[in-house]
Amino acid sequence: MPVPEGLAMSLAYVASGLALLILAKIAKDITTPFSIDEELTARDNRALALSISGYYLGVTAIFIGAATGADIEAATRLEAAAELGGDLAYAIGGIVLLNLGRWLLDRLVLPRFSTRKEIIEDRNIGTGAVEAGAYVATALVVAGAAHGESGGAMSTLAFFAAGQVALIAFAKLYDWITPYDLHEEIESDNVAAGVAFGGSMVAIGVVLLRATMEPYVGFAENAGHFLPLIVIGFVALVVARFVTDRALLPNSSLSHEIA
Numbered sequence: 001m002p003v004p005e006g007l008a009m010s011l012a013y014v015a016s017g018l019a020l021l022i023l024a025k026i027a028k029d030i031t032t033p034f035s036i037d038e039e040l041t042a043r044d045n046r047a048l049a050l051s052i053s054g055y056y057l058g059v060t061a062i063f064i065g066a067a068t069g070a071d072i073e074a075a076t077r078l079e080a081a082a083e084l085g086g087d088l089a090y091a092i093g094g095i096v097l098l099n100l101g102r103w104l105l106d107r108l109v110l111p112r113f114s115t116r117k118e119i120i121e122d123r124n125i126g127t128g129a130v131e132a133g134a135y136v137a138t139a140l141v142v143a144g145a146a147h148g149e150s151g152g153a154m155s156t157l158a159f160f161a162a163g164q165v166a167l168i169a170f171a172k173l174y175d176w177i178t179p180y181d182l183h184e185e186i187e188s189d190n191v192a193a194g195v196a197f198g199g200s201m202v203a204i205g206v207v208l209l210r211a212t213m214e215p216y217v218g219f220a221e222n223a224g225h226f227l228p229l230i231v232i233g234f235v236a237l238v239v240a241r242f243v244t245d246r247a248l249l250p251n252s253s254l255s256h257e258i259a
Helices: 005-031 036-041 046-067 077-109 115-121 125-146 153-177 182-187 191-212 219-248 254-258
Strands: none
Touching: 005 036, 005 046, 005 077, 036 046, 046 077, 046 115, 046 125, 077 125, 077 153, 115 125, 125 153, 125 182, 125 191, 153 182, 153 191, 153 219, 182 191, 191 219, 191 254, 219 254
């Protein structure tokens, strides 16, 4: 009995997603100077576990972003196979961008200490939360750029670069509006500060996902849509932070409780 074509393609995408996760693990093992398996099992490093969870969530988000741009039901078997190959190519490229984005954020957002030292030697869970948030936020940017109609690899790279600039700008803004020293609190193993910052990175990543999902028309036209969405997102998140602070903790300050 032949397998229905739609079911066959769905299974092919599931298998491709699993293969991509394995490839992502291999890539991470190759580019990491320590043994991830040993840290997670023998040393029970929860900080690294949190960071790696964000990494795999990011890889999954990138694959979903690429895959949901395809119209599997309308395509012929050959076209669907070609679409799957293209999605995998985008996702593999996304893994490279994901690691590049996290590397940039580590050095430009938290430049005053070594995140690797904090996670591996100090097992700083707060730093692990920041890295997890950075992975997911970067992945959302890549997923948005890879989703739907685009101008090819160059437009994806352009959206990625713009998204990374926006992420770094938001991180600087977050550091500026918080009354405590973000670097000092995270380096001092303040889990709450790390989780709050990592969560905020994910939140702005969601805004960037929407901004980068716009169909590609031209760099000038897309920039005209991208920039207003980012500004509105920045303002909305800052306002939401202060509103929720007053609403959830009316007799105290969220920043005071964190730091």
